[in-house]
Amino acid sequence: xxxxxxxxxxxxxxxxxxxxxxxxxxxxxxxxxxxxxxxxxxxxxxxxxxxxxxxxxxxxxxxxxxxxxxxxxxxxxxxxxxxxxxxxxxxxxxxxxxxxxxxxxxxxxxxxxxxxxxxxxxxxxxxxxxxxxxxxxxxxxxxxxxxxxxxxxxxxxxxxxxxxxxxxxxxxxxxxxxxxxxxxxxxxxxxxxxxxxxxxxxxxxxxxxxxxxxxxxxxxxxxxxxxxxxxxxxxxxxxxxxxxxxxxxxxxxxxxxxxxxxxxxxxxxxxxxxxxxxxxxxxxxxxxxxxxxxxxxxxxxxxxxxxxxxxxxxxxxxxxxxxxxxxxxxx
Numbered sequence: 001x002x003x004x005x006x007x008x009x010x011x012x013x014x015x016x017x018x019x020x021x022x023x024x025x026x027x028x029x030x031x032x033x034x035x036x037x038x039x040x041x042x043x044x045x046x047x048x049x050x051x052x053x054x055x056x057x058x059x060x061x062x063x064x065x066x067x068x069x070x071x072x073x074x075x076x077x078x079x080x081x082x083x084x085x086x087x088x089x090x091x092x093x094x095x096x097x098x099x100x101x102x103x104x105x106x107x108x109x110x111x112x113x114x115x116x117x118x119x120x121x122x123x124x125x126x127x128x129x130x131x132x133x134x135x136x137x138x139x140x141x142x143x144x145x146x147x148x149x150x151x152x153x154x155x156x157x158x159x160x161x162x163x164x165x166x167x168x169x170x171x172x173x174x175x176x177x178x179x180x181x182x183x184x185x186x187x188x189x190x191x192x193x194x195x196x197x198x199x200x201x202x203x204x205x206x207x208x209x210x211x212x213x214x215x216x217x218x219x220x221x222x223x224x225x226x227x228x229x230x231x232x233x234x235x236x237x238x239x240x241x242x243x244x245x246x247x248x249x250x251x252x253x254x255x256x257x258x259x260x261x262x263x264x265x266x267x268x269x270x271x272x273x274x275x276x277x278x279x280x281x282x283x284x285x286x287x288x289x290x291x292x293x294x295x296x297x298x299x300x301x302x303x304x305x306x307x308x309x310x311x312x313x314x315x316x317x318x319x320x321x322x323x324x325x326x327x328x329x330x331x
Contacts, residue, residue: 079299086301088276090232097276103285104303113296113309113326118153121296121309121326133157135325137195137308140177142318147184149317157191157224157327162213164197165205167233167240172212182220191331193224195269198251199233199240206254214262224331225267225288225305228255230274248278256287265331269308272300288329305329 067077078094079087086097112125123132134154138145139161150158160181163174175181185192196213200206206228213226230252233240240248256266268274269290275281281302290306293299298307306327313324 086272086276086299088273090273090277095277099301100282103282105301106298106303108298110297113298115296119314120154120324121307123326123328130328131330132326132328135159135306135327136313136315136318137161137323137325138177138181138318140175142177142320142322144319145177145181145184146317147181147188147190150185150315151188151190153316155190155315157193157325157331158185159193159195159224159227159325160185162194162196162216164229165199165209167199167235167238170199170201170205170239172209174212174216178216182217186221191223192220193227193267193331194222195227195229196255197229197231198255199238200251201239201243202247203250203254206251207258210255210258214259222264224327225265225290226259226262227267227269227290228252229269230278231270232273232278243278245278245280245283249280249283252279252284252287267305275300275302290325 064077067080068074072080075087075089075094082096084099086099088095088097108125112123113121114124116122120134122134123130133156135157136150136155137159158181160178161175162178163172165172182192182194194213194217196209198206198209200209210228217226228251230248232238235241243251252268256268259266265288267288267290268279268284269292270278271292275284275289275291285302288306289302289304290308291298291300291304292308294308294310296309298304306325306329308323308325310324312321315322315324
């Protein structure tokens with residue numbers, strides 16, 4: 001229904017423009033031919049409007065059909081029709097957020113990134129000042145990692161999960177592989193950052209999460225940011241289900257400000273939904289951003305420091321799939 005409504009708006013706007021052109025054309029004909037009766041003129045105008053509407057509908061139908069047949073998918077198709085808005089699909093609905101010029105944009109263009117022969121995304125654009133580093137983010141889901149092989153693949157940095165809070169009961173769980181991962185990465189010359197998957201529902205729980213994280217990382221040399229992972233839990237029983245934007249932002253700010261006071265660089269991780277439906281991008285724009293968006297072209301228009309571009313990467317030394325990232329900031 002949201003898709004149909006979006007297309008209907010586009011068709012109406014385009015039809016109005018074509019109707020205006022049709023009316024102008026008929027008025028010119030009246031001037032050139034002399035005159036018509038009032039009823040004749042009304043019939044001509046109605047026919048011109050109908051023809052304009054049919055042409056507009058067909059044009060949009062053809063364009064949409066071509067995009068869907070090319071495999072773009074419904075969401076991608078809708079996004080291409082609204083280039084001045086961020087379109088977010090969630091729970092069977094579509095949400096539209098006007099792109100703001102009050103927030104710094106990343107400035108990358110189509111074609112600035114491409115995959116190399118290792119399957120890593122790299123910058124191929126014209127700006128010689130853009131230097132990217134390759135990274136992974138890992139947790140217990142990757143199992144035992146051979147960090148020597150990972151380093152040999154050209155991985156510059158790794159984000160290690162410290163822990164997470166459960167979606168329903170809210171219990172904090174430390175990652176079983178945290179110590180092995182952070183020590184293995186550092187021992188092989190890979191710079192590290194860390195992250196915590198939050199399901200905090202208030203400021204007090206955010207403070208609890210960040211303090212546990214800070215205690216865990218105290219013995220280690222952390223060069224990359226300390227990150228709060230803000231995502232919505234896709235469950236009807238999730239404890240964060242009814243959090244407001246203000247509450248999500250308070251949790252993120254509490255975490256980040258505590259990290260900064262401890263002497264680390266704070267960062268917020270999320271996807272497009274995180275920075276639109278859960279938080280207002282403008283309200284967290286003063287923190288470093290780690291955006292998750294999969295593909296060669298970055299859809300998120302605003303500034304970011306790290307881009308997680310796939311969750312199905314392959315790196316020698318890691319069994320199965322792993323998240324791959326590029327960093328455009330020199331940490």
